Amino acid sequence: MADIGVDATDAGSKRSSSPDREIPIELIHPNPDQPRRSFDEEKLSDLAASIAAKGVLQPLIVRSAPGQTDRYEIVAGERRWRAAQRSGLHKIPVIVREFDDLEVLEVAIVENIQRDDLNAIEEAQGFRQLIDRFGHTQDQLSTVLGKSRSHVANLMRLLKLPDGVQDLLRNGQLSAGHARALINAEDPEALAALVVKNGLSVRETERLAKSSKAETPARPAKSKAAKDADTVALEGDLTAALGLAVQIKHENGAESGQISVKYQSLEQLDQLCALLSNGLER
Template sequence: MAENRRGLGRGLSALLGDVAETEAAAAPAEGRTREARGVQEIPIDLIHRNPDQPRRTFGDVELIELTESIREKGVLQPILLRPSPKTDGEYEVVAGERRWRAAQMAGLNAMPAVVRELDDLQVLEIAIVENVQRADLNPIEEGLGFKALMDRFGRTQEAIAQAVGKSRSHIANTLRLLQLPVEVQDHVMHGRLSAGHARAIATAENAAALADRIVEQGLSVREAEALARKGAEKSKASGPRKSSGSGKTTDTMALENDLSEVLGLDVSISDRGGAGELTISYTTLEQLDDLCRRLTRAG
């Protein structure tokens, strides 16, 4: 297998394929059992969820459907585990928590799994990759996963984009959703608003009120954008307004958001009548190097 196919962006199926190649390359295809492919039957009561699993919500309907399928046909695809970092002889789910939950509901005593030695960073990246590729995460869960990779492991937006197979602008836009009021994030988390709706009102002074109105009236993303523009025009007509929390005008905050999206870093603007300061914050030297490369290329 070519080296350039071994990135995290391939997802769980490729990881399981690596196990098969490594442990069963010499076995005839027709004679390969689950054990030969590195798949074990692990007692369910020895398996525990990953506390850092980015997915926080599991749909009841799809979980019930999967439970019925497992009762009828069993678990067709093994889950990925690692030895528990806390308890010897037990395991932690890396990928496949929904199947593990459904197997418990189906009354199984054991289920097929592949066990790999993985550190915390690998576990988080694999969990995010699998969920993103299968579209299992809502945008807020996705953003929280990306933020954890940056805060805990110093990953840049560029590195995350390569790992999950998304554009850097997608990573930046998803992270911006975490700056929304909690009420708006809750709408997105539960599917009442799309990420497009949330981005449309991201810089609005009354984002929470706009979100409620969008949900109540069932407005489209385009209608939400028009609603946000109308509110911004009214705000301009009545003069610059201060944000109650930061003391900045909405125009200043919008510019901060735009620069943050482009640079992939936190940006703060302090304006005093047309003069002031622009502050770009970084948390790792890797981020600083990336910023220097961008500014050098721009020059």
Template sequence: MIDDKKKPRRLGKGLSAIFGDDEPDAPAAEATPTGTPPLPRSLPTSYLTPGRYQPRRRFEAEAMEQLITSVREQGVVQPLIVRPLGDNRYEIVAGERRWRAAQAVQLHEVPVVIRDMTDRQALEVSLLENIQRQDLTPLEEADGYRRLMDEFGHTQEALANHLGKSRSHIANTLRLLNLPESVRELVESGSLSAGHARALLTLPNPEAVAEQIIAKKLSVRAVEQMAQRAKDGKPLTPAPVAKPRRVKAVAGGAKDPDTLALEADLSHKLGVAVEIVTDGEAGQLVLHYATLEQLDDLLQRIG
């Protein structure tokens, strides 16, 4: 249970609690006489325990292997944020993946910054650290936004301003929580993209369409077209994917078959219409999107 009943603070205050900036209600466990932030110190890995407010529900094996390799070669570079529990026990507020990687390579100690935090502050800092590092899945991110709003009183607009996200991104991400559990599990596992999931929200039977997406490898655009057909009262069958807009002639002639094939292949992989305009060695790669949802899915695909 969150034990801090104070009024909602600016979102950035949660991270300020880590470094000692402007946080009179969260005194540092190792504060210096001048009030400067506490310096990192080393603690045995056995003294640490996972945080109760960790927003991450899955630790992807491939990402963990990469982190383990990095820790094996360079050690834990960024200190963990912990808070004291007493009897040489400390709860991890931020950095559980680094702690797990350190254990995997049998490091006996890790660098930490110790802070006294209330349950409320620990939850806020843990959520913010993960969201700002973009380490969460779309649904973990959505759940983080929901908890920041429900438990700290933040608005969607405040979240957008402080996290550098668009207001529509916050709103669309939160909508993912309205999906059926079976579909959410497919998003969590990576079988469906966030763009697919948002398109499914408007369909009467998202579970059945989710199965079609996976079986037929449907693009986000195709699912959006299905949603539009459902809205118009038409059968839920995928509409043909729109072909890329063609350039009649480039450098005095029509496009060669290889260029056309490459356009089609890229269109299939990116889920949007692709146009390649060439003039000798130079040229342009043009991506055509029809909706902001489609653009958001494209941006996620290309990182």
């Protein structure tokens, strides 16, 4: 893995590089695997005006385009490249570094995350690329990116949402908190439309998602033998100790069974994990 836990402009400093120089802007093209897909038009116009007045103050980081002669691929700085085009620049300052595909993707993700430039879906897709294409684990990502494992896991869960809901998240009509509340809903797209239409808060969205599941007709339950008093008492003790609903399934006369713990939020899940981890360390 590349050393991606540092600023993108310093990453790969141990790799060969050429000093700052100017390259014709038409010889540079974006990285097709760039995790960032959307650019704020107003901010882009503001940056173009600044570049027209003062030039590009921070060079782009590029690499030689694979399989092409005298062509370059952007590693970091696509927004500056787009703004420079708008401002009418013919050449742009760059630093050329020899990154492999893995390093290019990692640096691009890190640069954007460190600057909070990615929306939640873009960040999640960047994580997915690192996992699917390069075999990284969520634990590795959380370490090198300086994010908690729960942050990485929660963002990647957003990719389970229908495309329509992901689009609302991309364009800012839904927050990541709203989207997380809809992941397990029966009809997330319909509920997302209601959330946007009525301007619901995250808490209101969570209640809406829960009520929609409660209104879904349940399957007929199979007949079960009544639990004995000891099992019911033990369930009560565990529920009180954990602060979460606990159910015990234990067949009469058998040695084995199952314990299930129901949580209502990701915060409760984190608390349960922390409690179990502390118990294992003792």
